[in-house]
Amino acid sequence: MTDGDRSYWDKHAKNYDRSMSLLGRPIPRMVELAGEATRGLGRVLEVAAGTGLVTPALAAGAGEVIATDYSDAMVAALEQRVRDAGVANVRCEQADLYALRFDAGTFDAVVAANVLHLVPDLPGALAALRRVVKPGGRIVVPTFCHDETGLSWVVSRALAVTGFPGHRRFTARSLQQAVEEAGVRVSRTETLPGLIPIGYVEGTS
Secondary structure, eight states, X not given: OOHHHHXXXXXXXXXXXXXXXXXXXXXXXXXXXXXXHHTTOSEEEEESOTTTSSHHHHHHHSSEXXXXXXXXXXXXXXXXXXXXXXXXXXXXXXXXXGGOOSOTTOEEEEEEOSOTTTOSOHHHHHHHHHHHEEEEEEEEOOEEOTTSSHHHHHHHHHHHHTTOOOOOOOOHHHHHHHHHHTTOEEEEEEEXXXXXXXXXXXXXX
């Protein structure tokens, strides 16, 4: 990620949850699916955890969750949410998706929600996620699909004017294709409706 991207998220971390009141219609279903995907697994890595909208659901079913984000301000908000939720099996860390400190094959699953449209190097990001997952491990990458509908197309262009640091605009189909091209065997997809829909994509490494 770029320093400009990190500055944007440091600046907007305090308002992120509020923005989800506008864009968050798909979030509850996304959280439900991510929780189902990781239930009963041992170690789960969450990348780009943001303020922790998904983290408690992962913690409810997995043995251990390491939740990370590139932005220090987001990590602070994430830590507060974890404390408020009273979950003891989550560790929060600052981490760059492209430079994860973990050995290869460390995790039973990796979850990267609503980040693939933000990364400058999509193949590199997906390769980084695959590296840290055990062979046959689960990869969960739900992502806002800015080009899914005419309305989302308009909203996305309006967001761009505000300085939103998006690097690409997916449809649910193009998201699935990108994930498959990275070598992930996709096992579940679902398009979650909203002002900007979310394409839920889950597979194995």
